[in-house]
Amino acid sequence: MIYPGPLKLEQRLKTQKNYCRFNLINGAAYMCLGETIIVLFAIKLNAPNGMVAALSACIYFAFFMLPVGKIVAGKVGAARSQAVFWTIRNFVAIGVAASSLTAYLGFPTLALVQIFVGACLFYGLRAAGVVMAQPFIGDMATESERPQLLGNSAALFYVGSVCSLLMIWAVLSWNESISAITCIIVWGAMLGWTSTYFIRQMDESPAMIKAARKPLMNEFRKVWQIAEIRKLLPAMFTATLAQIMLGAVSMLCVKRGLGVSDRAALYFSLIQFLSCCGVSYLSAKLLRRIGPRKSIFMSFSVILTVGILWLLAPLKMNYIYVTTIFILVGGAHIVNSNATTAYYLQITPDQFRVAASMLTSVVTSVLAGLAGMLLSSSAFRIIDARLTDWEPMNRFKVYFTFALILLGMLSFLIWRLPEKKTKTNK
Numbered sequence: 001m002i003y004p005g006p007l008k009l010e011q012r013l014k015t016q017k018n019y020c021r022f023n024l025i026n027g028a029a030y031m032c033l034g035e036t037i038i039v040l041f042a043i044k045l046n047a048p049n050g051m052v053a054a055l056s057a058c059i060y061f062a063f064f065m066l067p068v069g070k071i072v073a074g075k076v077g078a079a080r081s082q083a084v085f086w087t088i089r090n091f092v093a094i095g096v097a098a099s100s101l102t103a104y105l106g107f108p109t110l111a112l113v114q115i116f117v118g119a120c121l122f123y124g125l126r127a128a129g130v131v132m133a134q135p136f137i138g139d140m141a142t143e144s145e146r147p148q149l150l151g152n153s154a155a156l157f158y159v160g161s162v163c164s165l166l167m168i169w170a171v172l173s174w175n176e177s178i179s180a181i182t183c184i185i186v187w188g189a190m191l192g193w194t195s196t197y198f199i200r201q202m203d204e205s206p207a208m209i210k211a212a213r214k215p216l217m218n219e220f221r222k223v224w225q226i227a228e229i230r231k232l233l234p235a236m237f238t239a240t241l242a243q244i245m246l247g248a249v250s251m252l253c254v255k256r257g258l259g260v261s262d263r264a265a266l267y268f269s270l271i272q273f274l275s276c277c278g279v280s281y282l283s284a285k286l287l288r289r290i291g292p293r294k295s296i297f298m299s300f301s302v303i304l305t306v307g308i309l310w311l312l313a314p315l316k317m318n319y320i321y322v323t324t325i326f327i328l329v330g331g332a333h334i335v336n337s338n339a340t341t342a343y344y345l346q347i348t349p350d351q352f353r354v355a356a357s358m359l360t361s362v363v364t365s366v367l368a369g370l371a372g373m374l375l376s377s378s379a380f381r382i383i384d385a386r387l388t389d390w391e392p393m394n395r396f397k398v399y400f401t402f403a404l405i406l407l408g409m410l411s412f413l414i415w416r417l418p419e420k421k422t423k424t425n426k
Contacts, residue, residue, distance in 0.1 A: 002077050002204055015140040015202045016149055022198035023153045026086075027160025029195055031168065032188020033093050034059070036269040037181065038119055039251050040262055041096075044178050045103050047112050049256060049384055050377035055119055056248035057376065060240055061369030062123030063361045069128030070358065074212035078132035078139075079202040085129030086199065090192035092121045097185040100178045127361070132208055135353040138345055139205055146345065150338050151284035158277035158334070164188075165270045169263060176262045211353065219355030227418065228347040229356060232340075234413040236364035237371075239300055239336050241410070244372030245403040246307045247329045253310060257396040258317045268326045275330030283338045292346060293417050295339035300414045302332040307404045315393045343417075375406070 031037065035056070042052050073081040096118035103111035141149045168184055223229055255265050286295055309325050348356045379402055383395050390398075 002206055002209065011203045012140055012142075012145070015204070016145070018198045018201045019140065019149070020153050020156050022195050022202075023157040024160040025191060025195040025198070027157035028164040029090070029160075029188045029191035030157075031161045031164040031273075032191065033096065033122065033185050035248070036165075036251060036266065037168065037184060037188075038096070038115070039255070040265060041100075041178075041181050041185070042112070042115055043255055044181065045099070045108065045111055045115065047115070049252065049380040051112060051116065052252050053249055053376035053380050054373045055116065056252070057244045057369045057373035058116075058119045059123045059126075059369070060244060060365040061373055062120050063127040063365035063369065065124035065128040066131045066358055066361055066366075069131030070212050070216075072128070073132050074209060076209075078136045078204055078208040078212070079199050081132065082129040083196045083199040085125045086192060086196045089122050089125035089129070090189040092118055092125060093185055093189040093192065096122065097182045097189075100182045103178075127365070131358065131361075132212060134341060134344060134357045135211055136204065136208060137341070138350065138353055139208055140202070143345075147284040147287050147342065150287075150341060151280050151282075154283070154334055154338060155277050155280035158273050158280060161273045162270060162277060164191075165266060165273060169266045169270065172262050172266060207350075211351075214355070216355055216358065219352060220359055223348070223352050223356045223359055226347065226349075226352075226356075228343075229359070231417055232343065232347070233360060233363045235296065235417050236340055236360060237368045238407070238410045238413045239296065239303075239340065240364050240368035241372050241375075242300060242303045242407050243333060243336070244368065245376055245407065246303050246310075246400070247333060248372075249376060249399070249403075250306065250310070250325060250329055253393075253396045253400075254322060257393040258322070259392065260317060264317075268322060271323050272326040272330040275327045276334045279331040279334045280338070283335055286335065287339060287342050292339045292343035293419060295335055296343065296417060297414065299332045299336035299339060300411070302328050303336075304404065304407060304411075306332065307400050307407070310400045311397055311404070313393070313397075315391060375403075379403075 038055055039052055042055055047055075069081060069085065072084060075081075076084070096115055099111040099114040099118065102114055137146060137149065171180055171184060174180075251265060251269065254260055254268055260268075283295070286298075290298075306325055306328050309321075309328070313321060313325075344356065344360060345353075376399075379399050383398050387395050387398065
């Protein structure tokens, strides 16, 4: 519901509670298609490594649908807009599940196209739904409340994810067929529809609609005058690219580099999300103790360590070693996500938050997603075509060498983030 004026304490607490409940159920729904399951699904349908790597970047590239979300939010508000897009995206999930039927009918190439387009739309509708997410958090929580809200909501998302993964693990332990994965995706869509109930219970101030209706070009110019934003954009681009090229590809490496079963792959996904869940609670304390800037530095250093560990990894499965890698992948991801959000809210004046949110999303998600998609898929196509006689794990080590060299060259964009906010013209 949209209330006149800023939200009062009671309204803020109610909205924060529903936001956390939504994240819990949304986490459970998301794991039934996002990241791990869609990778396993594509591999089941014999997708090449290049396409699987590109799928991992879709979640970032799909932010190209942000303008659609802004238009709808300007008409119905942040919460109702997200509910609309969440409903549609779960219908799209059903379409992705139907690609197994397309393959069964004898159209394997069409099935892969159906998965890729469906994934882009699934993530794109998510992006449209959360176009006002950062300003909405600023609306529902004061500056002192935000670190706890960010930590708790993210932790609950990952609690839901872990519970969902345990259910998926049980199902695939019994049956690893394409039909089983199809049923998991359909179940996730049903959970996704359920989560929209809590979105509709959230309150917001009229500032959300007013902010969504503002013309963007003039706002973009004003946002660009903020020195910290000009340095945050390339830093977030680099951090996101690192997550795509090192973190997201780790699951593909485990599945095809080390040749593990679906159940083993889910074990490592479970480890990653348990790490996200645990670190989410710790991230609030970390942000208070060392600040968002140093937290960003820390998360980037950890994700680079992931690439180094893959270079040094044995050619045969070592569960303790690979478990350590996925713990680091999960921790780096959640610290980076919470730290960049906190840094963004810290340096951006309230009246520019929508424009700044869209600008950062376009640069750091769409461009980083497109770059990650092209770089990862191209690298795998070249490696798989020219190093056919090499062991699968050695081919992945060539890929991680390339990724580390590239990210090392871009790392200066992370280290130059400024410490304090400078005065700007408002």
